[in-house]
Amino acid sequence: MKVAVVDVKRLSPVSQEDLRRRVVAAVESGRTQAEVAETFGVGLRSVSRWVNTFRASGNKGLKARKRGRRPEEQKALTARAQARVKRAVVGKFPDQLALPGLVWTRGQIAELIERWFGIRLSRVTIGKYLRSWGLSPQKPIRVAYERDPEAAAGWVERDYPAIAARGRKEQAVILWLDQTGLRSDAAVAATWAPTGQTPVVPKAGVRFGVNAMSAISNKGELYFTVFTGGFNASIMIGFLKRLIRQLDRKIYLIADRHPVHRARLLTDWLARHHDRIEMHFLPGYCPELNPVELLNGDVKHHVTATTNPRTKSELAAATRTHLRRRQNQPDHVRALFGKEEVRYAAD
Structure with missing residues (x-):
């Protein structure tokens, strides 16, 4: 028989104290907090709070107090x-x-x-x-101490608009590029489970990872490659060769200042293909200005946080599958440019 839920706040102070003592006594006798909560018709959090108070302060912590503010x-x-x-x-x-x-x-x-x-x-x-006051709890954006606010503002207000104007004049496509790593031991996303019973999710015991590199446009285009091993200039050049084969327009590629992006081998290759592709660099320590960071988060959420790849090949295949899905969802890719930090790149 299910016990009716007790509205503790409506009880008198004496009745509240009596209820607290009986609940704590039941737990101390060996019953689980979940069982006691169901028996007495009170919340599991209340049971836990009363038990913790008793163990820290004894019976005096359960005594009735005068109502109202201190x-x-x-x-x-x-x-x-x-x-x-x-x-x-x-x-x-x-x-x-x-x-x-x-x-x-x-x-x-x-x-x-x-x-x-x-x-x-x-x-x-x-x-x-x-x-x-119009405030709400929000997850902040992490900003590096080395970040130059003036350089970031200059990029948004001056540098990128100039690049976009040149791109329109040359009828070029502007692509933003970034890399990310996916690991088998990544944190698991939250799931629903009975209160008080932490769910157990199987994960591979062996650690392994793959890397993905993506380039997107504000029109919804998405190009990517998935690879294992370290990121180097040869992998970057291979990806750029695919881009210029697939696109019949000049490419303006915007990327961060990763050492590989400025490697001599890549710089020389870009110089030989200047008529087909140019690389432009975001200000240092400003990942929030790159919309591909949002795509990276989307990939990690759907591939490593909510699925269970057991091998490196399964992880690579799951990553490719998700990115192909996004390729067929240009509206989703365009929506990435709607976030405030990257809205400057939406047009």
Whole structure:
């Protein structure tokens, strides 16, 4: 018989304390937390929290407390204080304000508010303030310390527009190029499973990897090669030879400053084929400006994070299959240029 779910917040403080004690006693008697949660009709997280509190503080941690905010939480931030905190979160990193880390968390913001204004706020309250300021949790883009912001801005505002104008004049195709590696021991993507039961996914015990090199255009064209072993100028030249055979237009190839891209062997080959292909380089340490980085992430997600290649040949075959699928989906390739960082290259 299924037990009805208990709304703990509606219970009196005394009833809450009694429930906590009975739940903890059941777990301490040897029953699993999942069984106890189902028996008492409470959430598994609540059971885990109460048990951890008991083990850390004993019975006093389970005692009923007076409801409402703590005295130090009664005050609300003034409009001026809110504006000051928002400026700090938007315009600075935590370490610039003597706080640990490079990204803001609600805990760090709470610590900053207590330091500046002497007000201690809960993480729930901090979250409400952040949302009211128009902020949301987002995964940041990693930027190298060596990155030159002026060079990046110059590329977007001056260098690339000049290349695009020349390309239109010569009726050339502009392709962005990048390489990526795929490994058998890559992290597995999340999956659905019963609460409290971590799923087990079989992966090959032997480590192996393959490499892929892709070139895409903002019109949805995709060209690629999959190879094993190290990346060198000979592999690059072989790929470029295929490009000039497949395309009857001049190619403007945009790539990062990988040492192979500037190798003497490749430079000499490009000089001999200048009428068919030119290579242009992105500013250093600016991978976010290359839309192929997004394709690389797509390939890794679909090939190594959600499938289970058991051999190097299977991994290479899965990589080719996915890239061929994307070749037949030009709309998907064009959509890569819609992300803010690479939107400059969409036209």
